[in-house]
Structure formats: C-alpha cells, structure tokens
Amino acid sequence: MTKNPSYDHTIIPPCQAECPLHMDIREYVDLIAQGRVMEALQIIREGNPFPSICAYVCTHPCEDACRRGQVDNPIAIRALKKFAVKFGGDKMIRLEAETTHDEKVAIVGSGPAGLAAAYYLRKLGYPVSIFEAHSELGGMLRVGIPEYRLPREVLDIEVQRLIQMGAEIRTNSPVTSLNLLFDMKYKAIFVTVGAHQGLRLGIEGEESAGVVDGATFLREVNLGLKPPVGNRVGIVGGGNVAIDAARTSLRLGSREVKILYRRSREEMPADPNEIEQAIEEGVEILFLMAPIKIQSVNGQLDITCIRMEQEEPDASGRRRPAPVPGSEFHITLDDLITAIGQAPQVPKDFRLRIGRGSTIRVDPLTLTTNQKGIFAGGDAVTGPASVIQALATGKLAASRIDDYLRHRYPAISKEKRASMGDLLPRTIEMIRKFNRYEPPIRPSQERVKEFMPVELVYDWEGAVNEAKRCLHCGIGAEILSRDNCAACLTCLRICPYLAPFLDDRGEIQIAEDQCIACGICVTECPANAIAFRKPQEQRRVDEELEHVIESAAKSKSKPLIIGFCCQYGLYGTGALAGLWRETKAGIWIVPVLCIAKVESRHIVNAFKAGAEGVFIAGCDQQQCPRENTAFWTLQRMERSKKMLAQIGIEPERVQAFNLHASDKNLAEALDRFTQKIGELCLVSAFKKEMKK
Amino acid sequence: MIVAEQKSMEEIYRICSPYEKILILGCGTCVTVCDAGGEKEVSIIHSVLDAAQARTGDKPHIFSEYTVKRQCDIEFLEALKDKAGEIDAILSLGCGIGVQSLAEVFPDIPILPGVNTAFMGASREWGVWDERCVACGDCRLVDTGGICPITRCAKGILNGPCAGAKGGKCEANKEMDCAWVLIYQHLVHLGHLERMRQYYPPRNFHTILRPRRLIIKTEINPGGK
Ligand SMILES: Cc1cc2nc3c(=O)[nH]c(=O)nc-3n(C[C@H](O)[C@H](O)[C@H](O)COP(=O)(O)OP(=O)(O)OC[C@H]3O[C@@H](n4cnc5c(N)ncnc54)[C@H](O)[C@@H]3O)c2cc1C
Numbered sequence: 001m002t003k004n005p006s007y008d009h010t011i012i013p014p015c016q017a018e019c020p021l022h023m024d025i026r027e028y029v030d031l032i033a034q035g036r037v038m039e040a041l042q043i044i045r046e047g048n049p050f051p052s053i054c055a056y057v058c059t060h061p062c063e064d065a066c067r068r069g070q071v072d073n074p075i076a077i078r079a080l081k082k083f084a085v086k087f088g089g090d091k092m093i094r095l096e097a098e099t100t101h102d103e104k105v106a107i108v109g110s111g112p113a114g115l116a117a118a119y120y121l122r123k124l125g126y127p128v129s130i131f132e133a134h135s136e137l138g139g140m141l142r143v144g145i146p147e148y149r150l151p152r153e154v155l156d157i158e159v160q161r162l163i164q165m166g167a168e169i170r171t172n173s174p175v176t177s178l179n180l181l182f183d184m185k186y187k188a189i190f191v192t193v194g195a196h197q198g199l200r201l202g203i204e205g206e207e208s209a210g211v212v213d214g215a216t217f218l219r220e221v222n223l224g225l226k227p228p229v230g231n232r233v234g235i236v237g238g239g240n241v242a243i244d245a246a247r248t249s250l251r252l253g254s255r256e257v258k259i260l261y262r263r264s265r266e267e268m269p270a271d272p273n274e275i276e277q278a279i280e281e282g283v284e285i286l287f288l289m290a291p292i293k294i295q296s297v298n299g300q301l302d303i304t305c306i307r308m309e310q311e312e313p314d315a316s317g318r319r320r321p322a323p324v325p326g327s328e329f330h331i332t333l334d335d336l337i338t339a340i341g342q343a344p345q346v347p348k349d350f351r352l353r354i355g356r357g358s359t360i361r362v363d364p365l366t367l368t369t370n371q372k373g374i375f376a377g378g379d380a381v382t383g384p385a386s387v388i389q390a391l392a393t394g395k396l397a398a399s400r401i402d403d404y405l406r407h408r409y410p411a412i413s414k415e416k417r418a419s420m421g422d423l424l425p426r427t428i429e430m431i432r433k434f435n436r437y438e439p440p441i442r443p444s445q446e447r448v449k450e451f452m453p454v455e456l457v458y459d460w461e462g463a464v465n466e467a468k469r470c471l472h473c474g475i476g477a478e479i480l481s482r483d484n485c486a487a488c489l490t491c492l493r494i495c496p497y498l499a500p501f502l503d504d505r506g507e508i509q510i511a512e513d514q515c516i517a518c519g520i521c522v523t524e525c526p527a528n529a530i531a532f533r534k535p536q537e538q539r540r541v542d543e544e545l546e547h548v549i550e551s552a553a554k555s556k557s558k559p560l561i562i563g564f565c566c567q568y569g570l571y572g573t574g575a576l577a578g579l580w581r582e583t584k585a586g587i588w589i590v591p592v593l594c595i596a597k598v599e600s601r602h603i604v605n606a607f608k609a610g611a612e613g614v615f616i617a618g619c620d621q622q623q624c625p626r627e628n629t630a631f632w633t634l635q636r637m638e639r640s641k642k643m644l645a646q647i648g649i650e651p652e653r654v655q656a657f658n659l660h661a662s663d664k665n666l667a668e669a670l671d672r673f674t675q676k677i678g679e680l681c682l683v684s685a686f687k688k689e690m691k692k
Numbered sequence: 693m694i695v696a697e698q699k700s701m702e703e704i705y706r707i708c709s710p711y712e713k714i715l716i717l718g719c720g721t722c723v724t725v726c727d728a729g730g731e732k733e734v735s736i737i738h739s740v741l742d743a744a745q746a747r748t749g750d751k752p753h754i755f756s757e758y759t760v761k762r763q764c765d766i767e768f769l770e771a772l773k774d775k776a777g778e779i780d781a782i783l784s785l786g787c788g789i790g791v792q793s794l795a796e797v798f799p800d801i802p803i804l805p806g807v808n809t810a811f812m813g814a815s816r817e818w819g820v821w822d823e824r825c826v827a828c829g830d831c832r833l834v835d836t837g838g839i840c841p842i843t844r845c846a847k848g849i850l851n852g853p854c855a856g857a858k859g860g861k862c863e864a865n866k867e868m869d870c871a872w873v874l875i876y877q878h879l880v881h882l883g884h885l886e887r888m889r890q891y892y893p894p895r896n897f898h899t900i901l902r903p904r905r906l907i908i909k910t911e912i913n914p915g916g917k
C-alpha cells in the first residue's frame with residue numbers, strides 16, 4: 001500500500017487559507033527548516049510575483065491565523081520569507097516573458113495591484129503598458145511606505161524585472177480619460193489608482209499652514225521634496241500611516257513627536273510591532289484624545305484637544321469614543337499631520353460607478369466595472385487595504401482580463417478555505433513550547449538618525465530554529481487503508497498528542513486537526529494502515545536510502561557506513577552538516593526529516609546493501625520540536641539490533657548519536673564509531689578465513 | 693486475542709534454508725495486533741532474511757511477502773492459490789492455527805512457522821501482553837470476581853490463596869500479583885465474599901477430550917420425519 005502512493009490528502013493549513021495569494025507557506029517554511037533555502041525561494045516565487053516586497057512590508061494575515069499562535073506565538077512567516085529572499089539569491093533571478101497575443105492591455109496606476117496585473121498579464125503573453133502619474137513606479141510602495149521599512153533598492157529590482165519581462169512603462173502619465181486609451185487600441189483596461197486623498201478631520205482651522213495629511217506628507221518625503229518639519233509634531237490617527245508619519249518625522253529631525261489617538265491601545269489598528277518600535281524610538285502616544293480646533297498663532301499651532309471616553313460596546317462589539325465634556329486642553333505644535341484614512345480619487349471622466357467612500361464599484365468575482373473592457377481593483381476598490389490584497393487582486397484581474405479577451409466564461413475558482421479546527425487544550429499541553437525567534441533589529445538610537453532598514457535579516461541558525469517551530473498543519477497522519485487496520489490501538493496508545501480516538505462506532509480515527517505530523521504512528525502501525533496525508537513524506541526515506549545505496553555501489557568505497565541523519569535544524573545546514581562532509585570517505589548520509597521516520601526495515605536494508613555499520617543521528621529530545629521521537633527511534637533501533645545479532649551482525653554496528661542526550665563532541669564520537677566498524681570488519685574477515 | 697512471539701531470526705533463517713523460493717506470509721488479525729506477524733513485521737523479516745543471505749553469501753533464496761486478513765480461515769487463503777505454483781515453502785507469521793490451515797490448503801507446500809504462539813491475552817499498554825485465559829472450557833469467573841485463577845495463579849489452584857502469598861505477591865514470582873489476593877480484594881469490593889468461602893472440588897481435566905470441536909449448528913432433516 002505505501003509503496004506507490006499517488007494520492008494527496010493534504011489539508012490547506014490556515015496560514016495558506018488566509019493568505020490572499022494562498023501561498024504554500026507550510027512548504028517553504030519546512031524547506032527553510034531543512035536549510036533548503038533556494039527551493040524555499042522557488043516555492044515563494046511560484047506563489048508571489050514580488051516576494052521581496054512582501055518580505056518587508058506584508059501585513060501577514062497568515063501569522064494571525066497560524067495555529068502555532070494557540071500554543072505560544074505564531075511562526076514569524078514574513079521574517080522567514082525575508083530570509084529566503086536574501087539567502088536564496090532572489091536578487092539574481094531574471095525573468096522573461098513571451099508575447100503570444102495581440103490585444104494590448106493598459107494598466108492605470110503602478111501600485112502593487114497594477115504591477116501584479118502587469119506581471120501576470122505578461123506571463124499570459126499580453127502586451128502591457130503601465131500608466132503612472134508619478135515619476136516612478138510603485139504607488140504607495142514608492143510614495144507611501146517609508147524607506148526604513150522598504151528599501152527602494154528592493155522595489156527597484158522588482159520593477160526592473162517587470163521591465164525585463166517586457167512591460168511598457170509610462171511614468172509622468174496621469175490618465176484623465178479611459179476612452180483615450182481605447183482610442184490608443186488598448187483592448188482592456190485595469191484601473192488601480194489607489195486611495196491617496198487624505199480624509200479631513202472636519203474641524204476649525206484645518207487649512208492652517210503647518211497642517212498636512214499623512215499620505216501627502218509621506219509622499220513629499222518619499223519623492224525627496226524634503227518638507228520642512230518643526231521640532232514639535234503631532235499626528236492624528238492610530239493606523240500604520242500615523243505610525244509611519246510619526247517615525248518619519250523623527251528621522252527628519254523633529255524632537256517631540258506625539259500621536260493623538262481617540263481610542264485606547266487595544267483598538268489601535270497599527271501593527272503592534274510597529275507601535276512598539278515607534279515608542280522605543282521616542283514617539284509619544286496619547287490615547288483617548290482628539291483635536292477639536294486648530295489655531296495658527298505666530299507660526300505655531302495651538303491645538304485644542306479633548307479627552308475621550310469609551311462608550312459601552314455596541315451590537316458589533318465596537319466601543320465608540322465619546323468626548324468628555326469640559327475636558328478641553330491645549331497643546332502647542334509646529335506641525336500637525338492628520339492620518340485618519342484616505343479615499344480614492346477617481347477622475348470624473350473615467351465615468352465609473354462610484355460607491356461608498358468614493359471607491360469604484362466592481363463585481364467582486366470578475367472585477368468588471370460598469371463599463372465594458374474596464375476592470376478595477378486594489379485600494380481604489382476596497383479603500384486603503386494592504387499590499388498583499390492588492391497583489392492578489394492584480395493576479396485575479398490578469399486572469400479575468402484574459403478570460404474577457406479570449407471570450408471565455410470566467411472560471412471562478414472555489415475559495416481556498418481551511419477546514420482545520422483549533423488545537424484542543426490537551427494537544428496544546430503536549431506540544432513542546434518554543435518561543436518565537438524574532439529577527440534582530442537595529443538599536444533605536446541608531447535607527448532614528450537615518451532611513452536605514454529597522455528590521456534586519458535572520459542568520460541561518462535563527463531562521464532554521466524559527467522554521468522548525470511550524471506544526472505542519474494538515475499533512476499529518478491518516479488511516480489510509482481501513483482494510484489493513486487491525487484495530488490494534490497502537491496509534492491510540494502511542495500518540496503523544498492523543499490525536500487518534502475511537503468514534504461512536506468503535507472505529508479508530510485520527511483527528512486531522514490535532515495531528516502535528518510527527519510520524520510516530522506511521523512508523524509504528526503494525527498493519528501499515530497509516531500514512532502521511534502527503535505521499536512524498538511517505539516515500540522519502542526509502543527513496544533516499546535507495547539513492548545512497550546506488551551511489552555507494554558506484555563509488556565502491558569501503559567500509560560502507562550509512563547514517564540516517566535528521567535534516568532539520570543544524571544537521572541540515574549548520575556546523576554539523578559540515579561534519580558529515582568532512583568525515584572520512586565511506587560514510588554515506590541518508591537525509592531524513594526527523595529520525596522518527598526511520599523504520600527498522602531501513603536499518604536492516606542498509607546492512608542488506610552491504611553496509612558495515614549504521615548510525616542514526618538527530619536532535620536530542622530537548623531540541624526536537626516533536627515529543628517522544630527519540631524514544632521511539634531508539635525502540636526500533638534496539639529491536640533491529642536484536643534481530644541483526646541473531647543473524648550474526650554485531651549490535652555494535654548500529655549506533656545512535658545525540659538521541660539519548662546531546663553528544664558533546666559528535667566528530668569524535670563518529671570517529672570512534674568508524675574505527676570500531678573498521679575493527680569489526682577485520683575480525684569478521686579473519687573469521688571467514690578461518691572457516692575456509 | 694491470541695498472542696504470539698517471533699522466533700529468533702537464527703531459527704527462522706535455519707528453517708528456511710532448505711528452500712529456494714519462500715513466501716513470507718503475514719496475518720492481519722491477532723499477530724498484527726501483538727506486533728509479531730503483521731504487514732510491517734513481514735517486511736522487516738523479509739529485510740533481515742535478505743540481509744542474512746547477503747552476508748553469508750548462501751545459495752540464493754528468493755523471498756517474497758504477502759499478508760492475508762486471517763490465516764485461520766481458509767477462504768482468505770484462496771488469494772494465495774495463484775502464487776502457490778511459484779513457491780517452495782511458506783514462512784507463516786500466523787499463529788499455530790494459521791500454520792495448520794495453510795498446511796491443509798496447500799498440502800504440497802511445507803509451511804514453516806515463524807512465530808511461537810504464546811497464549812490468549814490482552815495488552816494494557818503498548819508492547820506488553822498478559823495471559824488471561826487458558827480456554828479450560830469450564831468458566832468459573834463468576835465466582836472469582838472476574839479474575840481467572842487457572843491462568844493467573846502460578847499453581848492454578850481453585851481454593852486460594854496458598855500459604856506462599858506475601859504482601860499480595862506470588863511466591864513463585866515476586867513481581868507478580870497473587871491472583872487470589874486480587875480475587876479476595878475484588879470480591880470484598882463487590883460484597884460477594886461468600887463466594888470465596890465455598891470449597892471448590894478439584895476439576896477433572898480428563899473430561900476434556902482433545903482436540904475439541906465446537907458445534908452450534910443443529911442437524912436439520914429437511915424430510916421432516
Ligand atoms: C504610509 C503607508 C504605509 C503602508 N504600509 C503598508 C504596509 O506596511 N503593508 C501593507 O501591506 N500595506 C501598507 N500600506 C497599504 C498599501 O500600500 C496599499 O494598500 C497598496 O499600495 C494599494 O495598492 P494599489 O495598487 O491599489 O494602489 P497604490 O499603491 O496606491 O497605487 C496607485 C497608483 O496609481 C497612480 N495613479 C492614481 N491616479 C492615476 C491616474 N489617473 N493615472 C495614472 N496613475 C494614477 C498613483 O500615483 C499610484 O502610483 C501602506 C499605505 C500607506 C499609505
């Protein structure tokens with residue numbers, strides 16, 4: 001049954017389900033945990049047109065959904081992606097695309113939505129032109145997000161690649177009429193003009209000099225216009241734009257930067273990490289406070305503020321802030337930046353139907369507008385959202401435009417939803433706790449001096465350790481062959497997480513949402529009834545062993561020693577990987593993804609293939625993110641030793657490294673083992689001679 | 693459930709050695725449950741036999757493997773009929789019953805037992821089995837609080853405990869609980885100590901004629917006479 005599995009019963013994990021691009025996060029995190037960073041990057045590139053950008057600024061809905069968050073903290077998915085992008089050599093990747101269609105497509109706006117649409121339309125073979133009002137491409141990536149969070153070099157590389165792919169770029173080209181584009185023989189148009197118009201506070205004195213909205217302020221900074229900022233700056237709002245404006249002001253030299261937010265910290269929509277970093281840098285946040293009047297006095301701003309209090313939560317659970325009568329007070333500032341949201345500004349002549357909050361109205365499945373051949377997406381449709389959402393719409397737009405131009409009925413793909421339940425308290429209790437490793441960040445005194453990136457990239461050890469924490473949701477064990485199952489209850493008795501259970505009919509089931517794919521039951525099931533939901537997992541050790549045996553046969557090196565070595569963590573990549581490579585010729589490594597997957601059969605088969613010695617090396621039980629893995633591996637090893645002894649193979653020829661406890665000096669232990677095997681070989685050769 | 697234990701690989705290899713083409717046959721029921729002869733064990737034994745052969749450089753044996761649902765029921769053995777022509781012997785990892793069924797169905801093929809059938813028992817935790825019943829054919833568990841003295845008392849006595857019980861343990865094996873102490877405690881718990889106060893005359897094992905046969909079907913004469 002397990003010899004030739006051709007099924008795939010993997011369940012979409014919550015991280016992937018929540019990602020607007022549905023990236024195969026579980027897969028690339030696992031590859032990083034094995035140190036296979038180039039392959040990780042490849043998976044990332046398959047799912048994301050501009051991974052390096054997301055690696056810096058993604059709002060990572062995946063992390064909010066990550067089930068590891070129920071145990072300790074979610075996997076640092078975005079930071080891991082950044083690691084893969086850097087160490088996988090993303091910079092070097094070149095892309096090309098062929099033009100296979102005649103119909104030209106125009107994209108209005110070069111934010112992430114527009115760029116993504118251009119990318120995918122090029123891949124589909126359409127000639128594409130991007131029209132951008134500003135002098136450079138990128139939309140909010142260029143004119144909104146500050147450089148300390150997204151180095152422009154990163155954006156430039158992605159734009160460059162798009163140009164390599166043959167997208168035509170028209171900067172400084174604000175589009176005023178879409179008919180004009182049709183006149184220019186464009187057959188379809190994708191409107192992604194973003195949401196750049198700052199919302200107004202609607203209070204007296206808002207027009208005073210020194211009052212500016214956040215989007216405008218950041219745009220000016222980002223376009224190098226060097227807007228003058230005074231020493232004392234106030235920012236109104238609680239979102240990411242407010243935080244960005246505050247931290248940018250500090251970097252421009254302001255001494256006192258205060259954020260006024262009308263609700264409390266819990267309601268603040270900005271990323272908690274960003275808030276933390278802003279406070280570290282010296283930004284002061286005044287909660288439950290709102291400006292009600294602005295007066296310009298001798299070049300300074302006198303702001304009348306009022307304290308707010310939270311009302312009881314309404315039906316939707318939101319607490320509305322209400323002013324506390326008589327609590328007015330004054331603060332004096334040099335500048336006031338309002339960052340309470342933006343709205344799209346769609347030219348009238350586009351003649352598109354506009355809905356709530358000045359957004360363009362579209363059919364959410366087809367992205368079609370009220371006009372034939374015109375599609376719209378991104379912030380212009382949703383109001384201010386996120387880069388990843390914009391990328392996903394861009395991708396969707398490309399396939400819808402393709403459908404339209406090919407006169408195809410749009411193939412609406414089903415929403416990818418995770419059907420995985422939460423972890424049960426008893427499962428959580430059994431999962432080993434490993435705190436999230438955060439990537440290093442630049443010290444706050446240093447970082448406010450310039451626009452250098454705040455967050456740095458993991459080193460190998462940090463990334464691998466962080467990636468190892470992934471729970472492998474949805475690729476765990478299942479009872480694949482009911483027919484084989486002898487109802488022996490082995491799985492029920494040995495699962496550290498109590499995932500197997502007996503259902504109402506007395507049949508054994510494995511709860512897919514409690515299984516974290518340690519593989520103990522798969523290897524222990526005496527009936528071979530259990531398999532991984534992902535067949536590759538199943539085949540891996542057999543295939544790798546076969547491969548090693550073949551290569552070893554070719555090289556004819558003697559004595560042949562086969563080692564089953566865990567590829568997770570530092571065995572795969574770190575100091576220990578070098579150890580294997582440096583060891584004497586004759587040692588062949590079968591890479592395994594956790595030694596719990598090594599079966600007795602594998603150990604014996606190594607001897608069958610002529611090995612003189614076999615060892616198993618993996619993490620000791622303290623390092624392994626799964627429970628009891630070493631225990632079961634040692635059980636099987638002892639069993640194999642016993643059987644081998646009965647056919648005359650000395651038990652000393654089988655050894656475990658590191659499984660009982662950390663072997664302090666692995667190199668030495670391995671040397672001793674090789675020496676021992678050498679001696680045993682001599683003795684048995686001698687015995688053979690004697691027999692003759 | 694029947695509990696069996698694998699024979700040593702040395703013995704298995706030895707009994708296989710006269711034959712060239714050997715089918716290693718697992719059983720998917722009791723011996724799977726007790727980790728002695730299920731599909732997984734079949735493949736391990738297969739590997740070990742191959743390894744032994746590779747190292748000794750003996751004349752080549754060709755081992756193959758297969759597992760049926762239950763070796764004791766001959767209908768399950770039908771599936772092997774196609775293979776029968778190509779094999780010289782069957783190494784059965786089934787219990788003694790399976791081996792005998794095979795011998796009956798394949799009279800021309802030697803059947804080699806790969807396990808020692810041990811007892812009828814139960815497992816309370818992974819990897820540990822305890823004997824619980826000797827199939828005496830005369831069940832007295834009603835009087836002994838559901839604890840079988842024939843099986844679990846080292847001496848199999850009917851009116852225990854003997855004088856050798858110390859601290860609840862058996863004199864024959866200090867690790868083992870005295871079955872009669874357990875019976876006593878359980879009867880106290882159930883409020884049925886009077887059952888232990890009776891005297892049980894020795895049983896006459898000679899009345900059991902072996903092999904036993906059990907028939908539940910009734911002779912029906914369709915003629916109606
Ligand atoms: C300060 C700030 C920080 C942010 N930080 C993050 C973050 O960390 N993570 C995250 O995920 N999201 C962040 N966002 C949100 C994110 O940038 C946007 O959701 C995203 O850029 C929207 O993409 P878009 O393509 O829809 O529009 P935009 O990026 O806004 O691009 C629209 C483009 O269209 C151009 N345009 C407009 N009108 C015309 C016209 N008539 N003709 C030609 N061109 C035109 C504009 O110049 C602009 O370049 C941030 C936003 C801001 C403002």
Ligand code: SF4
Nearest residue numbers: 015066067470471473
């Ligand atoms: S633990 Fe891994 S697979 Fe599960 S949601 Fe988090 S990243 Fe995805």
